[in-house]
Amino acid sequence: MPLDSWAGFGTDLHLDLSAGRARGLGLRAALEDALRTAAREGRLAPGTRLPASRTLATDLGVARNTVAEAYAQLVAEGWLTARQGSGTVVAERGAPSASHAPVAPQRAPAVRHDLTPGRPDVSRFPRTAWLAAGRRALAAAPNSALGYSDPRGRVELRQALADYLARVRGVRTDAERIVVCSGYTQGLGLVCRALHERGARSVAVEEYGLPPQQRVITAAGPATIALPLDEDGARTDLLDGTAAGAVVLTPAHQFPTGVALRAPRRAAAVAWARRTGGVVIEDDYDGEFRYDRQPVGALQALDPERVVYAGTASKSLAPGLRLGWLALPADLVEPVTRQKQLADNQSGALEQLTLAELITSGGLDRHVRRSRLRYRRRRDLLTATLAARAPHVRVTGIAAGLHAVLRLPPGSLDERELAEQARWLGLGLHPMSFFRTPEAGPPPEAPPALVIGYGTPPEHAFPGALDALCTLLQL
Numbered sequence: 151m152p153l154d155s156w157a158g159f160g161t162d163l164h165l166d167l168s169a170g171r172a173r174g175l176g177l178r179a180a181l182e183d184a185l186r187t188a189a190r191e192g193r194l195a196p197g198t199r200l201p202a203s204r205t206l207a208t209d210l211g212v213a214r215n216t217v218a219e220a221y222a223q224l225v226a227e228g229w230l231t232a233r234q235g236s237g238t239v240v241a242e243r244g245a246p247s248a249s250h251a252p253v254a255p256q257r258a259p260a261v262r263h264d265l266t267p268g269r270p271d272v273s274r275f276p277r278t279a280w281l282a283a284g285r286r287a288l289a290a291a292p293n294s295a296l297g298y299s300d301p302r303g304r305v306e307l308r309q310a311l312a313d314y315l316a317r318v319r320g321v322r323t324d325a326e327r328i329v330v331c332s333g334y335t336q337g338l339g340l341v342c343r344a345l346h347e348r349g350a351r352s353v354a355v356e357e358y359g360l361p362p363q364q365r366v367i368t369a370a371g372p373a374t375i376a377l378p379l380d381e382d383g384a385r386t387d388l389l390d391g392t393a394a395g396a397v398v399l400t401p402a403h404q405f406p407t408g409v410a411l412r413a414p415r416r417a418a419a420v421a422w423a424r425r426t427g428g429v430v431i432e433d434d435y436d437g438e439f440r441y442d443r444q445p446v447g448a449l450q451a452l453d454p455e456r457v458v459y460a461g462t463a464s465k466s467l468a469p470g471l472r473l474g475w476l477a478l479p480a481d482l483v484e485p486v487t488r489q490k491q492l493a494d495n496q497s498g499a500l501e502q503l504t505l506a507e508l509i510t511s512g513g514l515d516r517h518v519r520r521s522r523l524r525y526r527r528r529r530d531l532l533t534a535t536l537a538a539r540a541p542h543v544r545v546t547g548i549a550a551g552l553h554a555v556l557r558l559p560p561g562s563l564d565e566r567e568l569a570e571q572a573r574w575l576g577l578g579l580h581p582m583s584f585f586r587t588p589e590a591g592p593p594p595e596a597p598p599a600l601v602i603g604y605g606t607p608p609e610h611a612f613p614g615a616l617d618a619l620c621t622l623l624q625l
């Protein structure tokens with residue numbers, strides 16, 4: 151090994167790092183893998199002195215700790231030796247024989263099968279249509295579109311959204327009441343900040359939900375209160391007994407249990423809001439993806455003056471776009487717009503114009519139609535595969551969306567053990583308890599349940615992910 155040419159080795163190593171990274175390894179694991187391979191294959195000859203961790207870290211553009219920890223791990227495994235004063239050296243006999251190998255700390259492999267709920271298959275992002283829409287949008291955009299403009303967002307997008315949401319989700323709004331934001335996450339924070347300014351001290355959330363959501367709400371000011379759920383959805387009939395100034399609901403497809411909010415509960419939410427001056431925040435995160443029944447329309451249509459409708463491109467297109475929108479009651483337009491201006495002045499104009507063009511040209515409809523078909527096929531494959539290979543598992547919450555709840559019979563491994571075994575199988579998924587709202591207290595005694603996303607893996611990787619899932623469920 152030409153130790154005096156570290157730049158060259160650094161380049162090689164960097165290529166190896168990329169290979170590990172492409173296989174889903176973290177930085178440190180990729181570096182360990184690269185070093186191990188180089189030692190095993192003899193490219194790093196026994197006795198070779200490795201550069202100081204600081205030097206290699208600079209060469210590779212990684213943190214020094216990453217290198218130091220990778221070295222320590224390889225010393226533990228016997229590939230390297232570290233001696234005071236003489237630095238880190240490739241061990242004399244390369245790979246240790248099994249019998250002499252120091253016992254390396256066991257670490258779960260990296261996630262190979264990502265079944266994390268709530269994500270779309272971004273490998274199917276409509277790149278060509280997006281680029282074409284972007285080109286058309288930029289060609290048609292006035293120069294003023296590139297300056298600071300309305301904090302609510304570009305009027306082209308607000309108009310396109312008003313029409314689209316009316317047509318697809320039954321939302322009753324107009325361009326003047328829409329605020330474009332950086333995903334649902336920002337929108338929720340803006341609304342909660344505006345409500346807190348108006349005196350709302352607490353916001354009710356469903357007893358199971360997206361963990362970051364509670365943090366977004368409390369960071370905006372209000373405390374959170376947990377609302378129980380049953381097979382008809384959130385217990386909105388219990389709102390009267392709370393001090394909540396607002397409630398966040400996922401009416402079309404409760405996240406993560408998957409139930410739809412039944413009509414009496416919808417009516418109860420709106421009646422509560424009218425009676426108390428409260429606000430319903432409707433998180434319509436995957437409303438476009440309903441498979442079995444007539445689409446469940448937006449709750450907002452029951453009372454546009456009491457319900458904030460919140461939508462996102464994170465499921466229908468890609469989370470990385472960071473595009474979301476709020477259709478607001480008239481009295482919230484000004485305070486929420488002010489919060490948006492305080493937060494970041496406005497969302498990116500070019501992405502907004504591109505999305506507007508994609509919607510008005512029919513490109514979004516085409517993409518959603520194709521995606522719906524693909525996700526539906528995956529859902530059907532999931533249920534058929536589990537019926538054949540893990541018939542003891544009940545699959546629920548699958549009439550819509552990109553995730554399912556797998557309910558195991560009593561006596562199965564508990565959720566924590568299942569999640570741990572899943573990690574060893576390289577499966578990324580979450581137990582139901584992960585989504586428990588802390589304010590709801592400990593969950594009631596119930597058989598274990600897992601929440602899995604079937605949208606995330608690219609098409610070719612889905613059968614492998616299902617296979618690993620079945621292995622887990624057969625444990």
Ligand SMILES: Cc1ncc(COP(=O)(O)O)c(C=O)c1O
Nearest residue numbers: 268333334335360405435462464
């Ligand atoms: C329940 C729920 N709401 C909303 C969102 C979308 O959030 P954002 O638009 O900030 O990406 C997600 C995404 O995972 C979600 O699972």
